[in-house]
Amino acid sequence: MGTRLRLQAQFTQRDLVVYPGSLQAQMIMHSAPEEEPRRKVYMAANSSTSGQIKILEDLLHARGELARLVGKPSFAHMTLADKMAKSPENVAHFLNALLDHTRPHARRALRTLSLRKQEHLHTSPFPTIQAWDRDYYCPPEPPAPPVSLPPLTLGTVFMGLSRLFRNLYGITLRLTKVTPGEVWHPDVRKLEVVDEKSGVIGWIYADLFARQGKPSGAAHYTVRCSRRTDDDDAHHDLDDAWDEGALRAIQLSDKFENAHRAKIPGSEGVFQLPVVVLLCEFTRPSVRKGPTILAWHEVLTLFHEMGHAMHSMVGRTEYQNVSGTRCATDFVELPSILMEHFLNSPAVLSLFDIKGNEPLVAGNHHEDPCRSIDTHTQILLAALDQIYHSPAALSPDFNSTAALAKLYETRGLIPYVPGTSWQTQFGHLFGYGATYYSYLFDRAIASRIWRKLFAHDPLNRETGERYKNEILKYGGGKDPWEMVGTLLDAPEMRHGDAEAMAEVGRWKVEDEVSMPGRH
């Protein structure tokens, strides 16, 4: 166990009080050679009160009732109707195909862990790997770059991003001045997104440093989406002004908006230009510590969020409510996950070199042998989300813990631990009700697009333009199956039916994405 914990125990001569989720709890899970402390931490971290379970089950029941009110058999049926998946049956086709592919890899990884446990504890051959063994026998590897890189300052990373977009789309990022009162904090930087033919196509406000009172985590959100404006009925808006004040407000708004519209050369119409915000929580630069140097996982986050931002920037749809990222939940992560593939390509990373001529040497990157176990777990979670939002949730004897146990008994690789009820901590059940499979689904599509189109030549302008024009431009304004089918030259995908869903499952998940639920 960690030296600090051992010293603490010796010093106090008492049992340690360890809180689930604390740093100490993590240290125990990673490094306690004895099984018992790890088991205890696991049990404590995965138990719930009956009140917590009731809240979850009430929520699931209420969702089921809501669906019944609108004539659907379950919340999943209601939610999935306008997604790529269309139905719970189709989600099952996808998850089953993906599980079939992942299971043998995960089994192999578990066998390796089992051998390690056998050698460590001198047990009989192939002892069972329990839930509390995973992190000890296979400590999770933090993501690392495939080549060695210069210090990753924000300037270096944004330069790399701008060079990448210039190569792919003829688009660059340009830091620009803000007017007094324009931004909500002096940390905020404004970037102009400039197309080589059309000029400025949108703006990104980058609010990148952590500070008190700011929401934690990383996010991209839209302030104003693109839409077509030349067929607006502005004249009648003025007719509806109820007094002088309203009239002035409408005229002022019109004047402001007119300065943010553009005619895109070669396309019909005038479009409102998008404005988005990029939120991160990087460490602020300081006189003592110098400029902010990003860790690799932070660069991954920035690339991911910039994938969303470019979806917003490039999207040109008739209406703002289908612009860029305003598309189906199970499609929206595709551009952002694809950006993570770009970041793991040595050709793209060569763009980070300030002088542009330093040869890059191999870094400390290697595959995490247990990644397939985690992917397998993610598939089970997606399956659990489907079960919880199925008609079963409306049955009077629905029991979320029993459903979890049954799923693990029938399809799990690591046994369910009686007495635990992990489901109350599955926070995404709330925000992603019945769509938790989306992240895996987009990872599979992104893996396919990367391998088929970009992997061999990631900076190719022609491929970049194709991707921009077949996918990014349409936002949610076109059937995603049409877009993906056309881009991948796979006409059979255009139907978006059960077979297409299973096919995506067979495309597998081959990436370095390790943060499910990031958005």
Ligand SMILES: [Zn+2]
């Ligand atoms: Zn995302």
